[in-house]
Amino acid sequence: MSSSGASHKLHGLRLALGEHYRIINSNKLSQFGFWVIVVFTVIALLAPWLAPYDPWEMTYDSEGNFASLRPPSWEFPMGTTHLGYDLFSQLILATRTTLLIGVVSGFISIVIGANVGLIAGYYGGKVDEVLMRITDILYGMPFLPFIIVLIALFGRKLEFIILAIVLIIWRTSARVIRAQAMSIKQRQFIQMAKARGASDFRIIYFHILPNVMPLLLLYAAFNIAWSIITEASASFLGFGDGETISWGGMLYELWLSGKTRVAWWWFASPSVCIILLVVSLVFVSRAYEEVANPRLRKR
Amino acid sequence: MAVLELDRLSRQFELTPGFVERVIQRKKPSYIKAVERLSISIGENEILGIAGESGCGKSTTCTMVSGLLDPTEGDIRFRGNSILGLKGAAIKDYRRAVQMIFQDPYESLNPRFRIVDIVAEGPRALELWGADEIKRRSLAMLDAVGLPSGKYAERFPHELSGGERQRVGIASALVMEPEVIIADEPLSMLDVSIRAGILDLLREMQAERGFSSLYVSHDLSILGNVADRLLVMYLGQAMEIGPAEEVIRNPKHPYTKALIGAVPIPDPRSRREVPNIRGEISKPIDPPPGCRFAPRCPYANASCNETFIEMKTGDSSLHQAACHRLDEIANAGL
Numbered sequence: 001m002s003s004s005g006a007s008h009k010l011h012g013l014r015l016a017l018g019e020h021y022r023i024i025n026s027n028k029l030s031q032f033g034f035w036v037i038v039v040f041t042v043i044a045l046l047a048p049w050l051a052p053y054d055p056w057e058m059t060y061d062s063e064g065n066f067a068s069l070r071p072p073s074w075e076f077p078m079g080t081t082h083l084g085y086d087l088f089s090q091l092i093l094a095t096r097t098t099l100l101i102g103v104v105s106g107f108i109s110i111v112i113g114a115n116v117g118l119i120a121g122y123y124g125g126k127v128d129e130v131l132m133r134i135t136d137i138l139y140g141m142p143f144l145p146f147i148i149v150l151i152a153l154f155g156r157k158l159e160f161i162i163l164a165i166v167l168i169i170w171r172t173s174a175r176v177i178r179a180q181a182m183s184i185k186q187r188q189f190i191q192m193a194k195a196r197g198a199s200d201f202r203i204i205y206f207h208i209l210p211n212v213m214p215l216l217l218l219y220a221a222f223n224i225a226w227s228i229i230t231e232a233s234a235s236f237l238g239f240g241d242g243e244t245i246s247w248g249g250m251l252y253e254l255w256l257s258g259k260t261r262v263a264w265w266w267f268a269s270p271s272v273c274i275i276l277l278v279v280s281l282v283f284v285s286r287a288y289e290e291v292a293n294p295r296l297r298k299r
Numbered sequence: 300m301a302v303l304e305l306d307r308l309s310r311q312f313e314l315t316p317g318f319v320e321r322v323i324q325r326k327k328p329s330y331i332k333a334v335e336r337l338s339i340s341i342g343e344n345e346i347l348g349i350a351g352e353s354g355c356g357k358s359t360t361c362t363m364v365s366g367l368l369d370p371t372e373g374d375i376r377f378r379g380n381s382i383l384g385l386k387g388a389a390i391k392d393y394r395r396a397v398q399m400i401f402q403d404p405y406e407s408l409n410p411r412f413r414i415v416d417i418v419a420e421g422p423r424a425l426e427l428w429g430a431d432e433i434k435r436r437s438l439a440m441l442d443a444v445g446l447p448s449g450k451y452a453e454r455f456p457h458e459l460s461g462g463e464r465q466r467v468g469i470a471s472a473l474v475m476e477p478e479v480i481i482a483d484e485p486l487s488m489l490d491v492s493i494r495a496g497i498l499d500l501l502r503e504m505q506a507e508r509g510f511s512s513l514y515v516s517h518d519l520s521i522l523g524n525v526a527d528r529l530l531v532m533y534l535g536q537a538m539e540i541g542p543a544e545e546v547i548r549n550p551k552h553p554y555t556k557a558l559i560g561a562v563p564i565p566d567p568r569s570r571r572e573v574p575n576i577r578g579e580i581s582k583p584i585d586p587p588p589g590c591r592f593a594p595r596c597p598y599a600n601a602s603c604n605e606t607f608i609e610m611k612t613g614d615s616s617l618h619q620a621a622c623h624r625l626d627e628i629a630n631a632g633l
Contacts (some may be wrong), residue, residue: 048419190404195401196421196471197394240314 018242023287033283036053040277043092055180055245058084072265083258090245097246100233105165106224113173115217118204123183138171148258151239153253158241165227181214200250214291221285225278232274247274301340302511303479308373308531310334332583333359335535340612341511348526348543349515352580357515361483362615364513365399398472401486404464408456415452418471436457440474444500462493473504480512489581498525519562523547531555532582534591540610541618551620554592595600
């Protein structure tokens with residue numbers, strides 16, 4: 001009995017993975033996006049072993065000269081900063097921070113957004129009223145002043161940057177999932193579950209949640225993309241964690257150095273990385289959007 | 300003793316006028332009386348059919364009996380005890396004992412659940428048995444409704460036909476071992492060719508397991524076939540009740556006569572006497588207190604609009620109609 005149950009679960013898992021494989025392979029852009037994300041993830045995981053130099057190490061070229069503001073070459077593939085830091089190493093280590101912030105705040109915000117949306121949408125009435133007014137208040141909150149106040153209060157720490165991003169970003173997913181939960185709640189299979197005696201908790205998490213899953217994955221990808229952009233803009237304005245290095249932080253250093261007009265390679269690489277990763281996430285989420293919204297499907 | 304009793308069950312829905320109408324025109328909210336003072340009782344192993352057109356309150360009655368909607372007035376008693384305001388274990392017991400079969404087999408099965416999980420959902424939600432026992436019973440139930448579990452258990456609803464899905468719906472209700480089944484037009488979404496099979500299944504299950512049912516339909520030929528007693532409703536009121544054969548062969552109420560007259564007979568030469576009904580079915584918004592059918596009835600007079608006849612419960616063999624002018628209609632030989 002138990003072994004057949006285990007094989008059943010494995011079969012289900014394989015089916016679920018097969019579905020994701022099919023969704024991602026459904027078009028070229030999402031395939032591209034998927035592989036970009038995989039490459040960035042591998043870089044993030046192996047960062048300390050991949051980086052040729054320490055990100056804050058003053059480098060010297062093979063002739064022993066101090067390597068300051070070098071354009072890309074074989075020795076320094078992405079050039080160096082005015083203090084002689086190797087940009088390639090910085091970029092690799094920054095991938096780690098950026099992905100960590102993106103994934104963690106994307107994940108936490110989707111968990112909060114999904115729960116708020118499901119509960120508001122399912123119960124309706126006063127519960128909905130209260131939760132949606134909170135969401136409205138957050139919609140009225142401008143991001144940068146909010147993060148400046150938060151960081152002024154708590155300091156430039158990674159945790160607080162994630163907290164600030166999460167507090168701002170969950171609002172959109174909550175609204176969208178609420179709308180979806182409201183429409184699914186009206187369907188007859190929910191009535192049937194109620195008639196069979198299922199509790200509210202069971203209906204929300206066993207009956208409605210699987211039916212909003214495609215939308216949830218779509219917004220998870222969106223939230224990660226938004227977290228990355230938000231983190232980059234916050235870091236660029238100098239509200240990043242000073243202890244770690246991120247793509248936005250690299251651009252901030254460039255701004256501080258005053259070499260923006262001279263060192264094109266210094267802003268090119270982090271900018272390209274930000275764009276590439278965000279665009280890839282959007283491409284993958286587009287593929288999921290076709291599942292969530294069949295009207296977009298090609299006929 | 301009656302298994303299920305509805306005592307003057309009423310349900311009205313409020314229609315709130317828009318803000319401007321409410322404030323400027325001082326418009327009062329109006330009420331749709333979906334079900335009004337409906338009293339019926341269902342005995343052990345009895346099938347009570349409810350017939351009526353769309354909007355007559357059949358489905359509202361079903362959702363109230365299954366506990367999904369609270370009545371505005373009246374009472375529902377299950378084996379003598381009121382079910383309104385039940386809490387905790389008592390409501391769980393009632394939920395197990397009274398099960399509903401839904402109309403639309405395409406909409407009533409969760410598209411993300413496997414067939415076996417749909418059937419097992421009720422027992423799992425109410426924690427009726429252990430996990431292995433629930434699984435065993437669900438698979439056995441699938442076999443019993445004519446879906447071999449080896450072939451169907453792991454499938455998803457979209458892989459099944461309408462008839463097969465309705466069998467899943469029936470299995471998911473019967474696996475709870477209910478004492479009352481509420482069937483809300485279980486055949487109306489199915490092809491005519493499949494209906495007989497599902498009807499046979501319901502009858503077979505009833506004979507085998509012994510439960511009472513409330514069988515709702517607008518199709519009199521099915522009701523005449525399956526029901527022991529028949530209740531005819533019009534716009535939320537009971538018009539006529541009696542043994543099914545008797546009501547169909549010898550209808551008393553003008554509305555029942557018209558309804559039965561509307562059932563097509565596959566013989567172009569056959570002609571029947573049908574009362575001359577005026578107008579269209581209306582909506583029960585703020586209706587007059589009397590008989591709802593009066594505005595359309597060829598025999599109605601002033602008294603019909605004023606008082607409402609409540610039918611007696613208790614004696615289930617009684618054939619009665621809620622009409623003021625029964626004797627006059629009978630005497631006129633109509």
